Amino acid sequence: MAMESNLLKDAGVDEVNQDFSEYVANLQLHMTLQARNLVPTLKQTLVDSRQQLLHQTQAHFEKLVSRQGL
Incomplete structure (x- = not known):
């Protein structure tokens, strides 16, 4: 049992x-x-980082140009 x-x-x-x-x-x-x-996929991250770098570069360039005018 x-x-x-x-x-x-x-x-x-x-x-x-x-x-x-x-x-x-x-x-x-x-x-x-x-x-x-x-x-996110690797390709999407790569594109996003490139876009971010492009926007940062454009902002930096515009800042330099605007300061030269003074």
């Missing part, structure tokens, strides 16, 4: 562990898919 009880407990623990493992796997997949939506 005690042996049968232990087998049932072990089966219950295994089932809980399997359910938990599946939950963790699904959570990891969900987090990975969400991270893809949050992280």
Whole structure:
């Protein structure tokens, strides 16, 4: 009787562990898919940094030109 009880407990623990493992796997997949939506692609970042550099250069150049007129 005690042996049968232990087998049932072990089966219950295994089932809980399997359910938990599946939950963790699904959570990891969900987090990975969400991270893809949050992280910009490398090309997009490169274009953005080039645009930012262009705007900074134009602003610096306009500042120098406006100060020469004084």
